[in-house]
Amino acid sequence: MKKILSILALAAILLAGASCKKAPKKEKAPAVIGEWQLEAINVRSVQYAGQEVDIYLSFAKDGSFELYQMVGQGRFRKYTGSWTLSGGTLSGTYASGKAWGSSYLVSASGETLTLTATVGGNENVYAKTVIPEEIKTTAHEE
C-alpha cells in the first residue's frame, strides 16, 4: 500500500511537473498580435538612401503571421509563416520552413511595437495600423 502511495505520489509529482512544463508561460497578452506598419528603421543611423521600404506585419493569435513588403520598387510581396514569443523574444519561420533571418526582442508601448534584432541590434519601429485591403489582394505571394 505504501509502495502504491509512493508511486501515486511520484506520479502526481511527475504529472504536476509535467503540467508545469506544459503550461505556456503566459506572455502577457502577446503584444505583437495585430497589424503593424514599419515606421522607422534605426540602422545605426544609416538610412537606405533613396530606397523605399514599406513593411506591413500581421501577427495572429493562432501563431501565424503575414508579411507584406515592398523593398525598393514593385508590387508588394506576401510572405506567411508562424511565430512564437518566448521570454520577450519573437522568432519565427516562413512557410517555406526557413527561419527568419533574426529573432527580435519585443518592446510594446500602446500603439507602437519595437522589434530589436538579436543579430546586429537594429531597431525596427512599427505602428499599429490596418493593412489596406488593396495590398492584401494584389500582393504577389512568395
Add this chain to the structure above:
Amino acid sequence: MRKITIYLASALAVCLACTRIVENDIPGQDGELAPALATKFVNTDKAAAPGSFLVKFASAPETGEILALQGVKAVERVFPPFPGNEELEHQYGLDLWYSVEMEEGADLKELAVAAASLDCVGKVEYNTVAQKPESDVKPVPVQNAPATKASYVDEFAQFNDPQFSNQWHYINIGDKAISKTVYKGGDISVKDAWRLATCGDPAVIVAVVDEGVKYSHPDLAANMWVNSGEIPDNGIDDDGNGYIDDVYGYNFVDNGAITWTRKNDDGHGTHTAGTIAAVNNNRIGVVGVAGGSGKGDGVRIMSCQIFSGDYGGSVEQCARAFQYAANMGASLVSCSFGYPAGVFRSDGAYKANGGAEYSALRYFMGKRNNAAVAGGIVIFSAGNDAQPYAGYPGALADVISVSALGPDYLPTYYTNYGPGCKISAPGGEVGEPVSAAGYSNRAMVLSTYPSELDVNGGEYAYMQGTSMACPHVTGVAALGISYALKLGKSYTTEEFNSMIVGSAKDIDARINKFGTKTLVYNTGHVYKTMQMYEYYHKMGTGCIDAWSLMMKIEGTPCSQVAIGSRTWVDLSPYFGSASTSLTYTGLEMSAEDRAAIGLEGEPELNYGRLYLKATKIGSAKIKISAVGGGSAVGTDSTIGGMAISREISIITRDYTAFGGGWL
C-alpha cells in the same frame, strides 16, 4: 541573291517554298563598274523593278542634276516630309533619299550608273520587286463555332470569346487533343498579366507591316487604329501627310486603299494582327494578347501593307511603311518577314545593303510616340529556314527577332535559332500525329482571317511559323507599354528592349540536349528528326513571359545582402530564367556606391549570380550588362545578340532571410 521571306511555315512544307524572291548579288562583284562607282551601289539590278530606282544624295539634294540626265522623268522624295518631323528626318537621312522615275524606254542600268557618276549622289539603290512563288502557306480556316473543348474550364474563364480555349499559345493546359506531346505551361504566361496588370491601352498603336489587315473583320474592327485626320474615300490627302485616304493605314504596294483579297493573298496580315489585338471579351472568335478587356481598351492596329497578292516587299515600300508608322504614332512595328537566314552574315553586311530600309528603321527607333518609351520597338520574325542564325533585319543587334516554339514547348522544325535570335514564342507546329485521323491543326496558332479567302467564309484560321511567334512578342511588348503608361513609368528604348528580352521563361531545362525530337506523319513515317543539342542555349533568352515583363515594369525589388561575408544575389528577377546561361559583358558600380556599402574586393558574375562582400549597412546600385540571344553582341562584322543591361539595387543588412523576407 536577295530574298524577302514572309515567315509563315506551311504544314510540313519546305520552308523556302514560302519565300518571296528578289535577286540581289553583292554590288560590284561582276567587275562591270569601277570600284569608286561600285561602292555607291547598294544592290544590283537583278530583278529590279523597271522604271525607277532610288538615290541618296551625299549632302543637300541636287534634284536638278538628276533631272538633267537624259531619260529621267521625275525625281521625288522616297519619304514624304512630315510636318514637324523635319529635324528627325534629317537626322536619319530620310530627306536625302529620292526615287527616280524614268521615261519609258530608258535603260535602267545605264541611268543608274549615270546617276551614280554624279558627285552629289552618295548611294544608288535599285528598287527591287518581290515575287511570290505559287506554292505558299496553307492556312486552315475555321468557322466561328463554339470551341471544341469544354471551354470554360477555369483557365479560360477570364474572357468569353468562344475560341479562346483553342489558343493554347496563350494558356497551355496540356490538352492532348492538341498534340500528344503538348507541354502544360508552354505558353506566354499572360493570364496573370491580364488579371493583375493590363489588357492594353488604345493609346498604344502597333503597326503591322505585312499584308493588308482586314480592318472590317468583326473581331478586329474595334481595335483598328483610325486616322482621324483623314476623310475616307474622298481622294484627298486631308491631313497632309503625303498619303491619300489612309484611314486604317496605307497600302504601299498599290499606293491606295488597304486590300486583303488579291489573288494569292493568304490572310497573313489579318492573322498576325489578331494575335496582337483581336478584340477580347466580345463573345465572338478569339483573343488577342493586347486586345483589351472588352471595354474598348485594346491597343490599336495600324495596317502598313507591304505585300499585296503576288507583289510587294520592295525596299522602297518597306522603307516608306516604317516612316509612315513612325510619323502616324505607332509605338511598335510587328514584322513577320525578312531576308532568309544566311543572305547577310553580319550587321555590317545588312547595313551596307539596307539602304533606305535601314534608314527608315533607324528613324522609327528614334521616334518617340508615347510617354513610356523614348523610341519605337521593332520586332521581327527570326525566319523559317531551320538555320542556326536569324534572318535580317531581325538579326540586327538592336532589333528583337523571335524564334518559334511548338505546343510541346520545344523548338519547331522550321524555326531559325542561334545568333541573332533574341527570344522565342509559340509559333505552332502541326507536325505531330495526335489521332488515327491525322494531325491536329489545333497545334498551330489560331487567329483572325479574312472570310473572303475561305470558300466556307471562315473568319479564323490556324497558321504556323515564326510569323506567328513574332506577334506574340509584339503583343506582350504592347501590353508592357500599356502598363508602363498606366503606372507613369518611362524608359529609354534600350531599357525597354532589355526588359523584353530579359522577360523570358527557361526553355533549356525542357530541351534534352542529348535527345532528339522526331516528327512523324500519321502513317508513322518519320518526317524529320531534330538533334536537340543544336538548339540548346540557342533559342534566344527563352520563351516570352508576359507576367515577368509586367513585374519588371512595376519595378524589381531591391535585393537584400547580408554584411560581413561573401554572398550572392540571384539575377533571374532582372534577366529572366536564362540568367544562368547569359554571357555577361560588364559590371559598373560607382566609387560612391562601393563606399556606401563598404564593398570589399571586386564583385563578380558567375552562373546567373552576382557575388560580393559588403561590410556596411547601406544601399547601392550596380549596372550589369549581358548579351540577349547568343554569346556576343552583333557587330558590323558578326551576327549576334542584343546588348541588354539592368540596374540592380541592393540594400545591405545585418542579416537576410531566405527568399528575401524582411524578417
